[in-house]
Amino acid sequence: MDKIRMTVPLVEMDGDEMTRIMWKEIKERLLLPFIDLKTEYYDLGLKHREETGDQVTVDSANATKKYGVAVKCATITPNAARVKEYGLSQMWKSPNATIRAILDGTVFRAPITVKGIEPYVRTWKKPITIARHAYGDIYKAVELLTDKPGKCELVFTAEDGEVKKATVHEFKGSGIMQGMHNTDASIESFARSCFGFAVDTKQDLWFGAKDTISKTYDHHFKDIFAEIYENEYKEKFEELGITYMYTLIDDAVARVIRSEGGFIWACKNYDGDVMSDMVATAFGSLSMMTSVLVSPEGCYEYEAAHGTVQRHYYQYLEGIEPGTNPIATIFAWSGALQKRGEMDELPELARFGKILEESVLELVESGVMTKDLALMSNLSDIKVLKMNPFLDAIREKLEEKL
Numbered sequence: 001m002d003k004i005r006m007t008v009p010l011v012e013m014d015g016d017e018m019t020r021i022m023w024k025e026i027k028e029r030l031l032l033p034f035i036d037l038k039t040e041y042y043d044l045g046l047k048h049r050e051e052t053g054d055q056v057t058v059d060s061a062n063a064t065k066k067y068g069v070a071v072k073c074a075t076i077t078p079n080a081a082r083v084k085e086y087g088l089s090q091m092w093k094s095p096n097a098t099i100r101a102i103l104d105g106t107v108f109r110a111p112i113t114v115k116g117i118e119p120y121v122r123t124w125k126k127p128i129t130i131a132r133h134a135y136g137d138i139y140k141a142v143e144l145l146t147d148k149p150g151k152c153e154l155v156f157t158a159e160d161g162e163v164k165k166a167t168v169h170e171f172k173g174s175g176i177m178q179g180m181h182n183t184d185a186s187i188e189s190f191a192r193s194c195f196g197f198a199v200d201t202k203q204d205l206w207f208g209a210k211d212t213i214s215k216t217y218d219h220h221f222k223d224i225f226a227e228i229y230e231n232e233y234k235e236k237f238e239e240l241g242i243t244y245m246y247t248l249i250d251d252a253v254a255r256v257i258r259s260e261g262g263f264i265w266a267c268k269n270y271d272g273d274v275m276s277d278m279v280a281t282a283f284g285s286l287s288m289m290t291s292v293l294v295s296p297e298g299c300y301e302y303e304a305a306h307g308t309v310q311r312h313y314y315q316y317l318e319g320i321e322p323g324t325n326p327i328a329t330i331f332a333w334s335g336a337l338q339k340r341g342e343m344d345e346l347p348e349l350a351r352f353g354k355i356l357e358e359s360v361l362e363l364v365e366s367g368v369m370t371k372d373l374a375l376m377s378n379l380s381d382i383k384v385l386k387m388n389p390f391l392d393a394i395r396e397k398l399e400e401k402l
């Protein structure tokens with residue numbers, strides 16, 4: 001069989017620990033035998049980030065802007081323990097945060113659903129994709145504490161000298177205060193990424209906030225979404241038969257639980273933080289959660305939502321054969337290949353990505369899976385495989401189907 005051709009390279013961001021090992025195995029067993037794989041390779045492993053003063057992360061994000069599609073392996077976000085373990089010259093920022101800042105993108109997280117692993121919420125039939133606004137609100141707030149009475153004011157001084165003032169509270173005793181902000185530019189790019197991704201995946205978009213209480217702040221989010229929808233996306237939505245709905249955040253929560261799934265839920269920063277863990281847990285497992293960063297200009301970076309699976313890596317270093325689940329990382333590759341195929345008009349490449357996903361799902365639905373899934377599955381006849389034998393079983397299925 002001739003290998004599938006690529007024309008434009010995929011930006012490949014390698015990573016750390018167990019997922020770095022897995023990355024190589026996935027490429028060797030599932031991709032290189034079938035595709036004339038063209039990638040521009042960036043090693044985001046912590047050692048190389050240190051060697052380049054983290055320039056490699058910046059370069060990989062700029063390459064994503066240039067080529068439009070990237071696939072990323074999980075990476076270590078250094079903490080004090082990692083600084084010691086890797087002898088780091090400084091506690092480098094999270095690569096995901098650096099890349100997101102450069103692309104100005106929004107992260108969309110969606111579960112991979114498969115028969116035999118049922119969501120805790122019985123009505124959910126299709127995946128729910130959460131889009132979290134990743135800037136501002138309480139994450140960039142300033143806070144104060146007072147142990148005595150006094151007046152708290154919010155003061156804005158414009159560059160031209162105009163002053164706006166509001167009294168927050170007249171304290172009769174001790175208390176706490178918080179000032180937070182967001183910017184139109186950030187809310188607009190969040191909105192555009194959400195509408196764009198809804199069009200791209202042909203799913204409805206829901207957005208929830210608390211504009212009845214927060215009549216200026218949250219209302220402004222609602223207005224920006226409404227304006228961008230009316231002016232830029234309404235026609236496309238109507239053409240595709242998808243809808244945009246704004247509702248109060250508490251109503252959104254109630255509707256999500258009653259829904260069948262199959263839509264995108266755009267959340268403000270805090271709501272997204274809380275709700276993405278709720279939705280992920282209710283669907284089953286972090287090892288079955290995919291993640292894609294979408295920029296307002298339409299650049300895509302695909303990855304698994306889980307981390308580097310450190311515990312499995314240390315066992316692997318001791319010679320224990322890993323049983324790590326590679327599915328979310330395979331779906332990062334298949335997502336990126338399908339997107340590349342779509343952008344470059346290479347239907348064979350897009351078809352490969354789709355068949356790879358189908359092979360994985362059919363295998364798991366036939367009862368063949370890694371241990372983490374076996375613990376959750378309600379199938380009666382299950383065969384548990386370690387990571388590499390599982391990859392080989394996927395390859396067999398893939399060869400059958402191609």
Ligand code: NAP
Pocket residue numbers: 073074075076077078096286287303304305306307308309310311312323324325326327372
């Ligand atoms: P983790 O890598 O997500 O793993 C936590 C636990 O979840 C594992 O120990 C394992 O449970 C289970 N798990 C996760 N993925 C799995 C898979 N594919 N197959 C089977 N089990 C899986 O989180 P962590 O250990 O807290 O973090 C490790 C490193 O990852 C940290 O340095 C962190 O900075 C980094 N991280 C990176 C990203 C990213 O690059 N996007 C995201 C999150 C964390 P058992 O041990 O019970 O088997």
Ligand code: MG
Pocket residue numbers: 273274277
């Ligand atoms: Mg969180």
